[in-house]
Amino acid sequence: TKAAFFSPSVMHRSPPSGAGGDRLRAWQVGEQICSAPSTEGFHPAPIPITPCSFPSRRHKLYRQELNLTAAAALLPLRPEASWLQFHLGISRDGLYPRSSPAVGRLLQDMHDFATVSADYSQDEKALLGACDCSQIVKPSxxxxxxxxxxxxxxxxMFKPMRQKxxxxTPEDFFxxxxxxxxxxxxAAFHLDRILDFRRVPPTxxxxxxxxxxxxxxxxxEVLQSVFFISPASNVCFFAKCPYMCKTEYAVxxxxxxxxxxxxxxxxxxxxAPRLSIPNPWIRSYSFDGKEEWEVNPLYCDTVREIYPYSSGNRLLNIVDMAIFDFLIGNMDRHHYEMFTKFGDDGFLLHLDNARGFGRHSHDEISILAPLSQCCVIKRTTLLHLQLLAEPEYQLSAVMRESLLQDPLAPVLTEPHLLALDRRLQLILKAVRKCIDLHGEAKVVANDTRQPEA
Structure with a gap:
């Protein structure tokens, strides 16, 4: 099913993206390459026991008995490295071309290559120490x-398993x-690729x-200090402030x-500079507040008057993003990012999708507000959705087959796969309702930017 879906005879039914478009080649290969810190003679410092650490004798003995060695030997840096080829393949049409050998190699390399360093992200480093661990109540x-x-x-970016x-997700969770x-x-990476968006980094x-x-x-040393041995003799670690300073929330x-x-x-x-822009349909991040779009059915009229949503592809790209988020059940899209090189009509990056696929039994229709309130959709997106609704190219079947390629397969349970088909029908129903109200000419839009040949 998947091979047939991605064959040229099928994909031509959805107008193809340009062969290349403007590339994100704002740098020279030599500038992109940064030397990793040398591991020669590296001996980690003793791990201090902090109030947030697991202060047990068992932990101390475990740390003393560890035979810490230098990291795996670094390979010679080659221009054909899969991650570098992935970076060089980014264009205004997406993060990678439809047929990209670099993506397949990158997925394999991320799975196979030894790690030589591990650290917190820059965002987490910036926030370390910015809170009082004793005041944290919710398992954030x-x-x-x-x-x-x-x-x-x-x-x-490594995100560990937190949920079977x-x-x-409990229905009472915000x-x-x-x-x-x-x-x-x-799963979000695979779905994004099937939808032909190509806006999620290879995962x-x-x-x-x-x-x-x-x-x-x-x-x-902060990361070293949060490792401990559980009563079941498992190795665990937890996030330092500002997230959680308690071993019961460890992995x-x-x-x-x-x-x-x-x-x-x-x-x-x-x-390759990027902009982070608030989503016009951002949700209220409080227990009782509501945003204007949640109470004003004419909210899109206001958005359409504001640059850059007043012209070009930006609003259409927001609708694409809403469709993607509705399919995965992600309610947490508070910002979106764009490469500055590609200007106002560049594609929106679909980053941070880990809060998707939480509830297969519930369809959060409010995620589709940009589509239902603005009543506009790209012709290419609509054609692709219609194709995935056909019995021979059913979205759940294509996803099921695609996810079998991942080393952790099965990635999604069957109810989550079937929920994709159900939600796809709800999207198409919303489009039909818009067409009935406004006519196809006003609802189904062509891209203002034509892909380059």
Missing amino acids: GVHLKLVLRFQDFGKA REEE YFVDFQRHNAEI VGRLINITKEILEVTRN CGNPHLLEGSLSAFLPSLNL
């Missing part, structure tokens, strides 16, 4: 994520305290040995192995 430590560097100099696949799911990141599942591939290679291996997602890094902001 679900944001646990790490930056891993591989022996080929590539980097990926068959578990649903979206802003929901778990971040590693399998949601993996793959991997079974990580958190002792050898994180603890033994990190130079960050644990079995005893060392832990599932997680690895999402490829985008080019450095210094080399």
Whole structure:
């Protein structure tokens, strides 16, 4: 099913993207390459026991007995490295071309290559110490994520497994305290590619040995200090302030192995600047507040008067993003990012999708507000959705087959796959309603930017 869906004879039914378009080649290959810190003679410092650490004798003995070694040997840096080829393939049409051998190699390399360093993300580093751990009540430590560097100099964002696949998000959970799911990141990449958006960075599942591939290679003493041994003799670690300072919110291996997602890094902001822009349909991040779009059915009229939503593709791209988020059930799209090089009509990056696929039994129709309130959709997007609604190319079947390629398959449970078909029908129903009200000519829009040949 998947092979047939991606064949040229089928994909031509959805107008193709340009062969290349403007590339994101704002740098020279030599400038992109940064030397990884030398690991020669590296011996981690003793791990201090902090109030947030697990202060047990067992933990101390474990740390003393660890035979910490230098990181895996770095490979020679080659211009054909998959992560570098991925970066060079970014164009105004998407993060990668439809047929990109670099993406397949990148997924394989992120799964296979040894890690040479592990650290907190820059956002987390900036916030360390900005809160009082004793004041944290809610388990907001679900944001646990790490930056891993591989022996080929590539980097990926690691999000560990926090929730079993068959578990649903409790219905009383607010979206802003929901778990971040590693399998949601993996599934979102596959869905984004099937929808022909190509706006999610390549993401793959991997079974990580958190002792050898994180603890033994990190130079960050704060990260070292949050590892401990559980009563079940499993190796665990937890997020430091400002997220969570309690061992009950830790993630644990079995005893060392832990599932997680690895999402490829985008080019450095210094080399390929990006803008982070508030979503016009942002939700209220309070327990009782509502945003204007939630109470004003004419809200889109206001948005259409504001630059850059008053012309070009920006509003159409927002609708694309809403359709994607509705399919995965993501209510947490408070901002979106764009590469500055591609201007106002550049594509929107679909980053941070770990809060998707939380509830297969519920369809959050409010996520479709940009579509239902603005009543506009790209012709290419609509044609692709209609194709995926046909029995021979059913979205759930194409996703099921695509996800079998991931090392952690099965990535989604069957109810989540079937929910995709149900939600797709709801999207098409919303489009038909708009066409009935306004006519196809006003609802179905052509891209204002034509792809380059």
